[in-house]
Amino acid sequence: MSSENLPQSPEQQTRAPRSDGQPSRKPRVAVVFGGRSSEHGISVVTAGAVLRAIDRTKYDVVPIGITTQGRWVLTADEPERMAITERRTPDVGELAESTDGGVVLSVEPANRELLYSEPGAVPKALGEVDVVFPVLHGPYGEDGTLQGLLELSGVPYVGSGVLASAVGQDKEYMKRVFLSFGLPVGPYEVIRPREWELDPAAARKKIIGFAGEHGWPLFIKPARAGSSIGITKVDSADGLDAAVEEARRHDPKILVEALVRGREIECGVLEFEDGPRASVPAEIPSVQSHDFYDFEAKYIDSAPGIVPAPLTGEQSAEVRRLAVDAFDAASCEGLVRADFFLTEDGRFVINEINTMPGFTPISMYPRMWQETGVTYPELVDLLIRAALRRSTGLR
Template identity: 80%
Template sequence: MSSEHSSQSPKPRVAVVFGGRSSEHAISVVTAGAVLRAIDRTRYDVLPIGITPDGRWALTADAPERMAIADRKLPSVEQLAESSEGAVLLPVDPASREVVYTEPGSVPKVLGEVDVVFPVLHGPYGEDGTIQGLLELSGVPYVGSGVLASAVGMDKEYMKRVFISYGLPVGPYEVIRPREWERDPAAARKKIVDFAGDHGWPVFVKPSRAGSSMGITKVDGLEGLDEAIEEARRHDPKILVESLLRGREIECGVLEFEDGPRASVPAEIPAVSAHDFYDFEAKYIDSAAGIVPAPLTEEETARVQDLAVRAFDAASCEGLVRADFFLLENGEFVINEINTMPGFTPISMYPRMWQESGVSYPELVDRLIQAALRRPTGLR
């Protein structure tokens, strides 16, 4: 830490990085507002940094009250940026953690050193290992999983492959790679129809690398299939097709403690009558409420908690994970996916599950920052 930073403030300095280039930009802004509101300013200095949809790193106002969904309108980094042209530059030398701010025609301004980055980015270019790789190169500690686990957690195909290799139960799925659709749409379409023939309609067509239920369509037959594929491909050229699993949607949070990962009480996502499934609007606009804790037996709770921690370890995760499951009608759990940077808004399931488990939102944020500060950078 530089002498200037030390003399001005002995507190660790946390850069909260949010926004980003993915379709989940607005939800990341909402998440950042909640995190900024929760960080204990008596223990930490805070530097908010927003990434615009076109990839510019902007110095933003520390204004959580302007970072919420209001009147069904989504916030953005542009609304918070202090300049439409200024840019924040992270260090590229692991020996220095100084952050610099530049504007055209002005002398670059040193903003001081950063001790840890809290990247509350969702989706590609943030949750997928890209920013984690940048921070590894910079030698700056950060909250959450590393490069490999972040990439695995983002790509639903390889996530499932990892889970299968570790003996975790997953549901039937099929993958349509970019070149398959581009070279021979008829063959790719037949692949999906054959999958539906084996497992039944409806199927869910979704981007392989996206979150917040963006780009997902429930398809009941051939009619609408091409539109569903194109909608998924708007978010990711690789798509995943999954069969309908009849059962209850159960979620479980995992948090890294000093002695290892622990699971929260699980939650249940009830069927939402106004929506075909738990989509973006149900999650964030209409605020469909999950049930916390889920009405499960003690044995079911113990099983899903064990599976959640096993999934966390299988993907080499760190910090936090939300693991999503289906409890099938035959009583078996199937893991659907993990999120290495789950929704973290005040209404999101991950903080709600930990609140019910005895860890408040501010304590949750503090534990994640402390875990990042303890963790060495580089290979581990």
């Protein structure tokens, strides 16, 4: 990338005069996406939708992609290229403006400078970043690692802090936190890396014993992954080994969950100035062509959810209350999508929360808020404004 094509720093941009005659500038938002996790492509799709929705009259925008190898790069600001096409998700490498240069964010809190560097060249300052909108999903982005870097850098950012992000990513500890706050969760078991690696027979026996107590089928899933990637529905002991190995391709720690019979209900939580509020809930109907609501059903075949969910007024109020309770229990900030089962006997059981839920045009989180009265552009603006209000420091 030649220096003349680099984004202008705020000092280089045209500034509108303020009422006191002094120059001012729009807040500068870095949309960070991609990353090293198996959800890389969905993150790019989410970023495209966010870039499309940000009000450019209010904010200056810098799109920053993280490649699957972990390199930060400036990318084209072309949301139309960041969509699923022919059943294939996009990749940051296809959007990078340069295959040589990289972007670095200063970790000095007094200096929020964004730097662009190429091999053998003096790094070029691109100006300060006022807020980061991280739309990464999964490890190395949604799990507190990126949030920790931004805390070190002193840069405000959209979404939950380090602790809540880590809890929201690790399904085991998420459930432990919920249980400690009295929230209902379904039966589960954990197989830690050493258990499977050192004594797979004992681990297998542990899973089969769990099935004996709670019945088949079981769901074998990575403990720290999302978008239903790596999950297998297992109907008998015969499929266990293959299911465990599939989950371990994404995370060495796996979660074993019993089937909770009931309807799948989701609810969005958004933080306003006066505190978190819940959206109208949605329902994920059973998908005839899929065993469960897996990655293909969510993003490729686009199985439509029902918004609002056909619930009684009492049920809707209850699930909205539980969603906010889950948000508070995990010390979340900004936004959360809370996923529940409405069991056959009328109880709500929380399955999980997502601290950076899918934000694609077909994702349930923005659809629920649209039905609640908050449009997609308004939703993005509310999240950026909340991040700008929030001071950095321990969160």
